[in-house]
Amino acid sequence: MSNFSFQCQARCGHTHARTGVFSTPHGIVETPRFMPVGTLANVKTLTPAQLKETGAQMVLSNTYHLHLQPGEEIVKRAGGVHKFMGWSGPMLTDSGGFQVFSLSEMRSITDDGVTFRSPRDGQMIHLTPERSIQIQNALGADVIMAFDECPPPGVGRDAVEKATERTYDWLKRCIQAHERSDQALFGIVQGGEYLDLRAEAVRMLTDLDLPGYAIGGVSVGEAPEVIDQVVQATAPLLPLDKPRYLMGVGTYREMVRAIAAGIDLFDCVIPTRLARHGSALVGGERWNVKNARFREDFTPLDASCPCYTCQNFTRAYLSHLLRAQELLAYTLLSIHNITELVGFTQRIRAAIAEGTFTEEFARWLAPIG
């Protein structure tokens, strides 16, 4: 795995928080860092040039969605997902597992894999660990994820235990199927809300000496305090010298508390989804920019924000674009929201390095729930 390395740089004296540099064939990721999501090989409404200006370093794309449209063969023939979408920085693809379990009309789950109906054309699709890795090898992201089973919350301990065991068996098949040394395969810790199952999963995964580890199954509908408990108990068990990725999480408080537990990487669709609903992330809050109070407010969204939107436009203008249903509103709000969340993790990184993390972010470190 000489194509990848993770160097821990600074550690917080009071928490498990750390700063690091994750090196990939397409550049470095300075951690902790928020990663925007480009589901269909684009971060919605942003060009790669705009995306780069937000400070984003690593970008996600979705195996499940790209398999359905345009199909991994087209992406491969285009030269891989980086070239296809014009993003030259680090990329990560999920395995499709989460989407198969959350978005599809499921037909069957066996030890071999899952069968589901394509929402695009109604055809039955059979996805296995091997198939997921083949697709991700074809897409060509720097980091690829193991194909895992994500049980919904509330199914009970037996079902979670079974899914966790199956996820481990599938991981070994993923490792076998994986063919490219310029892609790092991350394992995913499952185990639901059961801390002992999580701990056991960490032990088994750590023995496989993978280039990185993710905590999965935490953004599938559980209460925030349950997610927090899992993260607080599980993250510190993961190897110190590998990047740690908390999947699907991206709110201010969840990120701060997860960073305190030792998490390095996050992804979430929230900045672009909020933009589509006319909302902006400002100073830790969500603002509805369609609110009447912004109609005649000629100040920037956030005067302290370095983004293109805040440097060039007023709240009144954004309010106007939203009221006029102009698509440019979504672009400008997405630019700001991604800049805000990436910048938030950058500020945390700086605070950890300076030894001021727990002071500066005390507001966010209070227990969840």
Add this chain to the structure above:
Amino acid sequence: MSNFSFQCQARCGHTHARTGVFSTPHGIVETPRFMPVGTLANVKTLTPAQLKETGAQMVLSNTYHLHLQPGEEIVKRAGGVHKFMGWSGPMLTDSGGFQVFSLSEMRSITDDGVTFRSPRDGQMIHLTPERSIQIQNALGADVIMAFDECPPPGVGRDAVEKATERTYDWLKRCIQAHERSDQALFGIVQGGEYLDLRAEAVRMLTDLDLPGYAIGGVSVGEAPEVIDQVVQATAPLLPLDKPRYLMGVGTYREMVRAIAAGIDLFDCVIPTRLARHGSALVGGERWNVKNARFREDFTPLDASCPCYTCQNFTRAYLSHLLRAQELLAYTLLSIHNITELVGFTQRIRAAIAEGTFTEEFARWLAPIG
């Protein structure tokens, strides 16, 4: 009118075509040049930074639409339309006349003005020449247009004659109402398909010594050959030392033939409208990028095009974005389509300067109809 000047630079030896530089308080416009339309204080899906990269110099915005949303008072308090939308180059607003006559539920037209129902909130709005100029003075574009009556085609000579006379009376009221020397008020030549009415209108308008002249009422539904006849007969009658603007026209052939008749400026919503429908302007043709033949075409839309889209993405990627209904497709196609039309007029400008206009653009100079 020391804030404005028009310098003719080169003239074609075979046609009325010319190159020039139109100077405004916000910069120059090198003519002939296509102007993109930013109806609601934004060119749909493009940031001002992206718009600037297309080569656009002067941008339009619409008085009627901005009066309804957000209202000219908000734009004025924002510092004018340039500052509001973040465009620092030359701008032009139409008078609202065309939209009132084409988009509104009209209630009455009298010598005083027009009364119509607002499509936004159903309220009755009374628009007069004075009111149109007040609104345009508040918006603050460099060039503002006289408030004119645009009769639909086929109403007959008497109705057109009456509308042309009323347009002239309204123009004199516009001149009286106009209060800002940093805005140039252009007159609009009406007269429908009647060449003698057009010629008479030119004579009367020229006597008023305005800083620029437009040919209006040519994009309201007439046959292309009728528009062409009007332009060929009318444009050469306009003063040589003033910019000439053909309103609402922006197809390749119409522009080339109008330039040959001496027109300098064009505007049309076609590049952004085509983008929203998934179409690209390439080498004088309209391509439906959703067409199956582009799905696996890994070449740029137009290898000779300098635009961001053609420099960074393939037809296959654009096809994918369109099939996935990703809004980024409209941004990328709009960037290309505007670059294409602006670049087309820039190439014509270069050819006129080099004396090769009629040779190089012979394909487009053949009579219409």
